[in-house]
Amino acid sequence: MLYPKRTKFRKYQRGRCEGCKADGTELCFGKYGIKSCEAGRISYQAIEAARRAISRKFRRNSKIWVRVFADIPITGKPAEVRMGKGKGNTKGWIARVLKGQILFEMDCVSLSNAQQAATLAAHKPGLSIKFFKWS
Template sequence: MPLMPKRVKYRKSQRGVARGKTTRKKYHGPIRGFAQRGNYVAYGDYGLQALEGGWLSAECIEAGRITMTRFVSGEGRYYIRVFPHKPITAIPAETRMGKGKGEPEYWAAVVRPGQILFEIGGLPEAAARDCLARVAYKMPFKCRFVARRPSV
């Protein structure tokens, strides 16, 4: 079952910065800036880092979780570093203009470039690389394999 918050203050949220070309003077692009927090491997030994920004749906997070669970299968441990807090609304197809904002369709996590999505520990590097490559295949944007930095 996909992740979602137990309770929210508001059922619907605004989209954030513009997600495409707009008619206004400034073009902001999909998601501005790099991840300020959550951009290093903190819990496991290896991680999957997003190289692009966007919305990561709860279904994609669940698909990655299932892939990691099947691959790890009792040897190591995995960590999910993102949670879908944002409700994404949609209006049904072939609906006339007006009549307000649509109903929430799914939940998504807002991901900035550089954010760690998944971590894995207790496996050798080759196995962890293979596991996270399978998870990266299911993500909607480019990702890379990163290792924990040595602590000083």
């Protein structure tokens, strides 16, 4: 499960996911990458599901780098609880993703395999994502 060992605060405010990112838009480790085309939030379950889909496609004969990390807690109150009495308990973790940010990088695989793995992983986060290669 992807979440931090400790954070500065227990609970965060929701915040905004807008604009483009200056850093984290270039490939650093692999030959192929998956980049977000819009800003949004990705849950830790979606990140892990996409990583599993990629690694199963390659049958673990490759290198995969996850460039996003879910470090912001999401709170929720139980069903049928009255209003008030403070903010709810932490129920999950998300990562804020900006437009143009790289989510995953891949190496040691063929181009066709990398494209197929990218299409499998693109269904998981719920954002529009595009595949690209190093030039």
